[in-house]
Amino acid sequence: xxxxxxxxxxxxxxxxxxxxxxxxxxxxxxxxxxxxxxxxxxxxxxxxxxxxxxxxxxxxxxxxxxxxxxxxxxxxxxxxxxxxxxxxxxxxxxxxxxxxxxxxxxxxxx
Amino acid sequence: xxxxxxxxxxxxxxxxxxxxxxxxxxxxxxxxxxxxxxxxxxxxxxxxxxxxxxxxxxxxxxxxxxxxxxxxxxxxxxxxxxxxxxxxxxxxxxxxxxxxxxxxxxxxxxxxxx
Numbered sequence: 732x733x734x735x736x737x738x739x740x741x742x743x744x745x746x747x748x749x750x751x752x753x754x755x756x757x758x759x760x761x762x763x764x765x766x767x768x769x770x771x772x773x774x775x776x777x778x779x780x781x782x783x784x785x786x787x788x789x790x791x792x793x794x795x796x797x798x799x800x801x802x803x804x805x806x807x808x809x810x811x812x813x814x815x816x817x818x819x820x821x822x823x824x825x826x827x828x829x830x831x832x833x834x835x836x837x838x839x840x841x
Numbered sequence: 842x843x844x845x846x847x848x849x850x851x852x853x854x855x856x857x858x859x860x861x862x863x864x865x866x867x868x869x870x871x872x873x874x875x876x877x878x879x880x881x882x883x884x885x886x887x888x889x890x891x892x893x894x895x896x897x898x899x900x901x902x903x904x905x906x907x908x909x910x911x912x913x914x915x916x917x918x919x920x921x922x923x924x925x926x927x928x929x930x931x932x933x934x935x936x937x938x939x940x941x942x943x944x945x946x947x948x949x950x951x952x953x954x955x
Contacts, residue, residue: 760940761940762941766946772949817884821940827872827937827939827944834882834883
């Protein structure tokens with residue numbers, strides 16, 4: 732069992748739909764990262780969160796530390812949101828050492 | 842100005858060759874990383890340096906040797922390249938090595954070993 736599991740692995744949506752990507756982890760952490768990898772390959776950090784909820788534009792990330800679960804939501808999805816979304820958790824023993832989920836490939840059709 | 846830059850962007854080479862990938866960050870960060878992304882798009886940490894000192898060294902073949910001449914640069918040298926080394930290599934940096942810090946990624950170097 733991977734330490735970090737994402738679901739679904741692939742997701743196809745129509746423009747305007749509400750999207751949810753889930754991340755569950757089995758290690759104890761104090762923070763979780765959500766990353767976006769563009770079709771061209773570049774990786775950007777979307778959120779780092781340690782509790783509750785964060786919002787950036789149409790993106791919302793939530794985390795439940797007790798349940799070891801985080802979700803990334805996209806409201807009013809758009810084709811430009813098509814990308815791979817990756818969650819990553821730091822190891823307790825080495826905060827900067829991230830363990831990555833396998834990613835969720837999101838395709839938003841017009 | 843690019844925050845984290847890598848050169849080259851593409852690298853095609855023969856098995857057995859030695860090659861280097863360079864990384865520079867202009868964010869004033871103390872910590873830098875090398876990640877490998879395999880054909881299945883799975884990212885794995887390889888190395889991390891904090892202020893020029895090695896702090897993370899995963900189970901990576903010793904053909905891979907990172908070098909940090911100063912805290913703004915972290916280069917990756919690979920000896921005796923093998924087919925299995927083909928991947929995309931990402932450099933990243935963060936303010937320091939604590940868990941709470943956002944990591945900023947370079948554009949990646951696609952290495953193809955023939």
